[in-house]
Amino acid sequence: MLGLTLALRCADQGFKVTLFESAQEIGGLASVWQIGDLTWDRHYHVTLLSDLHTRRIARDLGIEDEFEWVETKTGFYTDGRLVSMSNTLEFLSFPPLDLISKFRLGMTILYASKVSDWRKLEQIPVEKWLTRLSGKRTFEKIWKPLLRAKLGEAYRDSSAAFIWASIQRMYAARHSGMKKEMFGYIRGGYKRLLNRFEEVLSEKGVEIKLGSRIVSIEPEESGKVKVIEPESIRHFDQVVLTCSATVASRLVPGLEPDEIKRLSGVRYQGIVCASMLLKRPISEYYVTNITDETPFTGIIEMSALVDRSEFGGLSLVYLPKYIAPDDKMFEQSDEEIREHFLSGVETMYPAFDRGDVVGFKVSKVREVFPIPVLNYSQMVPEIRTSIPNLFVINSSQITNGTLNVNETVQIAERAFHSVLIEIE
Numbered sequence: 001m002l003g004l005t006l007a008l009r010c011a012d013q014g015f016k017v018t019l020f021e022s023a024q025e026i027g028g029l030a031s032v033w034q035i036g037d038l039t040w041d042r043h044y045h046v047t048l049l050s051d052l053h054t055r056r057i058a059r060d061l062g063i064e065d066e067f068e069w070v071e072t073k074t075g076f077y078t079d080g081r082l083v084s085m086s087n088t089l090e091f092l093s094f095p096p097l098d099l100i101s102k103f104r105l106g107m108t109i110l111y112a113s114k115v116s117d118w119r120k121l122e123q124i125p126v127e128k129w130l131t132r133l134s135g136k137r138t139f140e141k142i143w144k145p146l147l148r149a150k151l152g153e154a155y156r157d158s159s160a161a162f163i164w165a166s167i168q169r170m171y172a173a174r175h176s177g178m179k180k181e182m183f184g185y186i187r188g189g190y191k192r193l194l195n196r197f198e199e200v201l202s203e204k205g206v207e208i209k210l211g212s213r214i215v216s217i218e219p220e221e222s223g224k225v226k227v228i229e230p231e232s233i234r235h236f237d238q239v240v241l242t243c244s245a246t247v248a249s250r251l252v253p254g255l256e257p258d259e260i261k262r263l264s265g266v267r268y269q270g271i272v273c274a275s276m277l278l279k280r281p282i283s284e285y286y287v288t289n290i291t292d293e294t295p296f297t298g299i300i301e302m303s304a305l306v307d308r309s310e311f312g313g314l315s316l317v318y319l320p321k322y323i324a325p326d327d328k329m330f331e332q333s334d335e336e337i338r339e340h341f342l343s344g345v346e347t348m349y350p351a352f353d354r355g356d357v358v359g360f361k362v363s364k365v366r367e368v369f370p371i372p373v374l375n376y377s378q379m380v381p382e383i384r385t386s387i388p389n390l391f392v393i394n395s396s397q398i399t400n401g402t403l404n405v406n407e408t409v410q411i412a413e414r415a416f417h418s419v420l421i422e423i424e
Helices: 002-012 050-062 088-092 097-115 124-134 136-157 160-172 189-203 245-251 257-264 334-348 405-418
Strands: 018-021 032-035 036-041 067-069 074-078 081-084 184-188 208-209 217-220 223-230 234-237 240-241 269-278 288-292 297-301 317-321 357-370 390-391
Touching: 002 050, 002 189, 002 405, 032 189, 032 269, 032 357, 036 189, 050 405, 067 081, 088 097, 097 124, 097 136, 097 160, 097 223, 124 136, 124 160, 136 288, 136 317, 184 189, 189 208, 217 334, 245 257, 245 357, 269 334, 317 334, 334 357
Parallel strands: 018 208, 074 288, 240 390
Antiparallel strands: 032 036, 067 184, 074 081, 217 223, 223 234, 269 317, 269 357, 288 297, 297 317
């Protein structure tokens, strides 16, 4: 989405743009795939009313009126049972916490929503900060599972700025016109968005090269930049890399040692995410947070958000597990992961029947988003590199937010207006 957004803005500015994509389809982490007879998002996505950058892109592509907005429910699986936590009354009756703990939790969220100086928070470990504000039990029963759902065990090395950014995003959603969290999706899913993106870029003369894995990028004496593919070499006035920082460090050996160290030093979090297509839903909750030990770190019941007619009357469920890039789970077969995950679903939902599984597919991505370690903003790679006319723009430059489509588009917009638009 970052590369697509940049390509669109550059084409609008009059640049002749070539977009290189190593995969056989556009979209990256927002790409789609087929599960059973359904073509839908490879990973789960949701748009908030406050996600103005995503909505602007949809508007510029002419499909903003294709959003559907839904009020969803949230569940917690804790101490071996499923409970709802979708409104104030359910929050007050939430079994694992006593009244004082609930009060401290509420005050923590309120306090975080008022904090404006995130740079101080990135100097504090998130566990230390949340435990001090909310208490040990609240951290173990609420905050820890929420952190593990996104960061895996890497939450131990993360700063308080991460949870601050998460709270800020959700708070913004509540203050975007409605006093409740309305979640949105585009009819047809990201397939519709990406198809439209491809149409618009083609109309604007953008060349899209799929299945193009770049071997190396090198500067030329003329000031141009050489892009080397396995069987061809092309020359460009400017090149923008939107791949991960670690990949960028390997693609451009001519960078200064300090630049390569900074790029290769970005620590990423990976994901194993299963898509499960079922004959019927397993719960009424869009998100089920999990405090117990299970094979996955959360459950996303997409059909609690998306009308099931989009899925041919079926139900789509995502089972994510965020892990380190070197985790052994990446070496497991899809069948091993399927068995492990389905056993976990059976434990949580006694009524679950494997006969209801119409499709099951596993996505593995080793580098999804940078871990917001302590003092992360001081380690962020620069957009401009030491090589003239070569730029690196990617999610590692998100310093006061969390990775989502809106944040990714915002990075692209900000970089375009602050750096690329200056190029003659």
